[in-house]
Amino acid sequence: MIRVALVDDQPLFLGGIAMILDSQDDMRVVAKENSAVGLAAVVAATRPDVILMDVRMPGVDGITATAELVRTLGERAPKVLVLTTFDADEAAASAIESGASGFVLKDAQPEFLLASIRAIAAGNQVVAAAATRKLFERFRARAAAPGPEYDELTAREREILLQTVRGLSNAEIARAESLSEATVKTHVSRILAKLGVRDRVQLVVYAYENNLV
CATH class of the missing domain: 3.40.50.2300 (Response regulator)
Structure with missing residues (x-):
């Protein structure tokens, strides 16, 4: 409910x-x-x-x-x-x-x-x-280079970040990366924590403001 x-x-x-x-x-x-x-x-x-x-x-x-x-x-x-x-x-x-x-x-x-x-x-x-x-x-109009928090992401996490920003669901990312959906969910949670953003929409804002897309 x-x-x-x-x-x-x-x-x-x-x-x-x-x-x-x-x-x-x-x-x-x-x-x-x-x-x-x-x-x-x-x-x-x-x-x-x-x-x-x-x-x-x-x-x-x-x-x-x-x-x-x-x-x-x-x-x-x-x-x-x-x-x-x-x-x-x-x-x-x-x-x-x-x-x-x-x-x-x-x-x-x-x-x-x-x-x-x-x-x-x-x-x-x-x-x-x-x-x-x-x-x-x-958001893109004020884009700048990402801060040190972005350096904390692994190569896999950076790829999943970009796929999330493109609007792919966890299931779609899992298929593209040959991962389980649970693993993708864990990666997304870690990305949010490392970048200090609340949810996926804030992750999109972060990507645009930091010139990642």
């Missing part, structure tokens, strides 16, 4: 999304909040796996709330899937940098939204397809 918290200042949208999610056998809405103020306390009380968070809200916006959750909870922070109205919204890009695991557009089809929540809960990243190029061109 995927436990989902909803944070959006539009009551009609909040209620509609809650109805869709609660109709799924593998999802349960554990919180509906119209503000990100006090979100840490809500997370502590309801223990969501995924937070579906609007980027633009009065008071505490989705970017600030995401960054605060990651800062205070670290690895225990729930995955955050941010919602935005525009492709490659600057706020959405900032949310990714702050620790969100992806973003989708508010006009996405319900099936895509549900699939995105499942993907985020499984540890994958989701970025609205139409915005991917623009989003990562922003």
